[in-house]
Amino acid sequence: LxxxxxxxxxxxxxxxxxxxxxxxxxxxxxxxxxxxxxxxxxxxxxxxxxxxxxxxxxxxxxxxxxxxxxxxxxxxxxxxxxxxxxxxxxxxxxxxxxxxxxxxxxxxxxxxxxxxxPGVLEELGLPSALRSLAAEFTHHGLSVEHHVPGDLPPLAPEAELVLYRVAQESLTNTARHAAADHAALSLRPLADGVELLVRDNGTGLGTAAEGAGIRGMRERALLIGAEIHFEPAPGGGTDVRLRVPAPPGERSADRTGDSP
Structure with missing residues (x-):
């Protein structure tokens, strides 16, 4: 205790x-x-x-x-x-x-x-907003590729905003602090929600205390009941992984549809 x-x-x-x-x-x-x-x-x-x-x-x-x-x-x-x-x-x-x-x-x-x-988030939806974000950060020696399908499960507006802001903060940290030349942004559907992954090939997490940006991402994840993890990426760099649960109605509907 x-x-x-x-x-x-x-x-x-x-x-x-x-x-x-x-x-x-x-x-x-x-x-x-x-x-x-x-x-x-x-x-x-x-x-x-x-x-x-x-x-x-x-x-x-x-x-x-x-x-x-x-x-x-x-x-x-x-x-x-x-x-x-x-x-x-x-x-x-x-x-x-x-x-x-x-x-x-x-x-x-x-x-x-x-x-x-992010007007594009309100007007065109989360997939288009994330693709636009990846294109915006592809400059000054940083290349950002994206893998964002269009057929995502329904998400609450608050969850979409958290996903966008976490992706934005992750790429901002990569551009400013990671000394990386490549990053990848992907969003994939899960059985009970979606997972966002932002991976870079930079210097990694290091031993410094978490800054305001990371703690802000933790607070946003906590707000919608999501899980966020900051881990070393394979081969060096950093993985930011955010798992967002689907709305309760969607999860129950999925379980009903899967039953015999």
């Missing part, structure tokens, strides 16, 4: 000490397990409220970037085009550089807005 208390982590559900020993000790262990279950449920509920607020704020910022900053930069581009037609020849190169810088800034604003609010 002492070892369990010293190593308990509310973001890693399921680890419980066995109820055994004399009656008083067994009762104490059972009470501790019940307390841990309650704390994890409260943590999941709190994380859910925080993540929902975070998503609302992301949507607001993305909308303002697109509607306000994006439109302002578009107007600047149009103004620069009118100026370019009238300036003396010796200034045209400088105006052209200003146009290019403004255009690059507009593209960056749009890219940030897409990451903050």
């Amino acid at each position: 002492g070892r369990a208390m010293a190593t308990a982590d509310l973001l890693v559900p399921g680890a419980r000490p066995a109820v055994a020993g004399p009656a008083e000790a067994a009762q104490l262990i059972a009470t501790y397990n019940t307390m841990l279950d309650r704390l994890q449920a409260e943590r999941a509920a709190g994380a859910g409220r925080a993540l929902q607020a975070q998503e609302r704020e992301r949507h607001r910022i993305a909308r303002e970037l697109h509607d306000e900053v994006g439109q302002t930069l578009t107007a600047v581009l149009l103004q620069l085009k009118r100026v370019a037609d009238r300036v003396p020849g010796e200034l045209r190169e400088e105006v052209s550089l200003a146009q290019e810088a403004t255009r690059s800034g507009l593209d960056e604003i749009r890219r940030i807005a897409r990451r903050l609010r």
